[in-house]
Amino acid sequence: MNWLNSGTDHQSTIAVLPDIAAAYDTLYQSLWTQPHLPAQTLELCRLRLAQLHRSTVELQRQEYPVQEGKREHLTHWDTDSRYSALERACLAFTEVYAMDTQAITDELAEAVKLHVGDAGLVLLVEALGILDGRTRLSLLWQLPASIHPPTAEGA
């Protein structure tokens, strides 16, 4: 339970506002089915945001399965050969986004666009905004960590 209401997770916390909750859920789900950026790459960015924000709740959660080993070695994404060039470009962008959005450079953006084009970059920044916001709210509301965190197995 959080300090606001009886919600135990994001969905149950915002359920007190059903219209907004439904709209939020529709947008959130659309991130994982769009064709511009692989959902696995987005999940790695979500997890990296959670690491940088030190959000245990968001780090424990699994939104989309990732290849075995990638979740565990995420802090070493820049040197570990498990991560593709696209994943590295997106994770590099995500790190700067999390620390100081104003510090994002043209080079970071171009590195993402090299793999997924303008639409992929737009999707990435749109998604990072939503995922960053969700992570901040998990921390703000002090949502409890899951007693059944996801296993490391992935697709």
Next chain:
Amino acid sequence: MASRPRATNPQTSTGNMIADSALGLVPETLSAYMALNRKIWESGPLPPAQIEIARLRNARKVNCVFCKSVRYDIARADGLSEDKVAMIQDDFRDSALSQREKLIIAFTDQILIDPAGVSASFKAELLAEFKVEELVHLSLAVAHFSGFSRCAVSLGGMPDELPIMEIPLPQ
């Protein structure tokens, strides 16, 4: 601040400022994005003038020039004057804003600067002033505005300054 846009806008013009921006390159999320924006302004318990205070505070903290220049017409119609907007500064605690308005700014700052660090005394202040539904509404609004502002900053092409622009809620 990047002066060159990092993504091109869609080739076709719809007359909708969000659909015609780079966000229009991702139609799979665009309608849901705009629908959530409308719901935040129209379907929550907080009135537009109070939502606008949170939006403008976020705009200033994230330093999104575009977001700082915008004024939603529904917030002005709800009573948010430029005199009041001028008080949404770092010395807001000493301003003539109401206690409720000051708490909205402080809550926005908490989410943007230290979301994990909300103190017991601040929680008590918030719960004494706001209903739970209002605090959930404000939380979601700030998270949404923060994401939008950071998106705009990330995509570049932002001028150093823009005049104040009154706009309707994008439909």
